[in-house]
Amino acid sequence: MKLIIQDAPALKSAIDSIVCLVEEGQFEVKADGLHLKAMDPSQISMVSFTMPKEAFVEYNLPEEMKIGVDIGQLANVLARGKKGEKAELSVEEGRLVVKFYGDKHKRTFKVPLIETGDRVQREPKIDFTNMAKIRADAIKEALKDAKLISSHIKLHFTPQQFIVEVRGENGDVKAEFDIGSAELIELKTQTPAKATFPLQYLEDMVKATSVSSVVTVNLETDRPLRIEYDIEGAKVVYYLAPRIETD
Secondary structure, three states: OEEEEOOHHHHHHHHHHHHOOOOEEEEEEEOOEEEEEEEOOOOOEEEEEEEEHHHOOEEEOOOOEEEEEEHHHHHHHHOOOOOOOEEEEEEEOOEEEEEEEOOOOEEEEEEEOOOOOOOOOOOOOOOOOOEEEEEHHHHHHHHHHHHOOOOEEEEEEOOOEEEEEEEEOOEEEEEEEEOOOOOEEEEEOOOOEEEEEEHHHHHHHHOOOOOOOEEEEEOOOOOOEEEEEEEOOEEEEEEEOOEOOOO
């Protein structure tokens, strides 16, 4: 296999969307692109990553393969890629080879492949009826505000608003995004929905977004949350289990 991406830092940014949750994982290199589905160590969140072949300037794959890697180590190697360099991925003697090509120079790193098991993770089958599209910087700021109060956060959809709310011993915080606001691009709500989630996981999930990113949020009452956005030609989807509260 030989996969080349035009801008090395772009590949690092895309992989950052995985490393925030997953320590190790298995990439499936298929005819249509690079795929990864993995649970975080606590088993309460999941990431589904897809980087289509169109995101690469060269995608040479004689046969489909699975590549198990330490995601953190891979991210550290990819961080060495510089603007203006191409990044090439290949496999050689049980190692993932990462090459950076610059102006008349080349650097090569080799990362050991690891065994991650053959179990393929499946995305939860949930019939989502509620959806919001919100600017990434807006939700990041709301999470920063909430972190001052509590480690858990309640998300709430009404027909007119997307609400981020926290109540704790140190006080309350509430951020309301109305339909028609610059931050809330779209909101579709069939029935009001609300659920509580661990704040740190949400922070990790949106950490890789850029200023211009738009985050799609699917929310059902006391069901797993679904978050999706595009990054550097790749698509990343997260699922997060709620904390079930009893009154």
